[in-house]
Amino acid sequence: MSKLLLLGDEAIAQAFIDAGGSAINSYPGTPSTQITEYVMKSKQAKEQGVVANWCANEKTALEASIGVAYSGKRAMTCMKHVGLNVCGDPFMNASIIGTKGVIIVVADDPSMFSSQDEQDSRYYGHWAMIPMLEPSNQQEAYDMVFAGYDLSEQLGTPVLMRIPTRLAHSRAGVERKPVRAQNPLSSPSDPKS
DSSP states (O other): EEEEEEEEHHHHHHHHHHTTTEEEEEEOOOTTTTHHHHHHOOHHHHHHOOOOOOOSSSSHHHHHHHHHHTTEEEEEEEEEEEHHTTTTTHHHHHHHHHHSSSSEEEEEEEOOSSSSSSOOTTHHHHHHHHOOOOOOOOOHHHHHHHHHHHHHHHTOOEEEEEEEEEHHHHHEEEEOOOOOOOOOOOOOOOOOO
């Protein structure tokens, strides 16, 4: 596949598109804003029918992504660290009831480059008892989106991906993987679901 020079945020966005993502629902906040912006501007995403939305807040963004996942599709929600506090209810509910096909990207801001406080979102992953991925460079960020969807679909749980500001806003070369097809629409096998 091709190699691109991407910000960490852009690597995650391109991986979302390439991994067969169907909908990204987010609330803007640096250092995560460029993920959704990249998908919104992507010609490839438009051709694949990917939906990209800004939502009223992080809670409604995650709820929208959970709804997409219930239909069998892959979804992503992006926010800055303090946004994870806002969507705490659907975050914990999704981890308890089992929601597959969802990656929640949280951009922490160590040293508060563009935020009012610091927060370590890794504690949320531990608290919710869900897989948490933490890439150390742009290539890992790209690759971990694919791995995150595989984990989410195998385990039936959302996956939390944490990135810091320096990864989100620095550039490096990223080798792309073959594009995956989007999952088909499906209904739960349990009629009560």
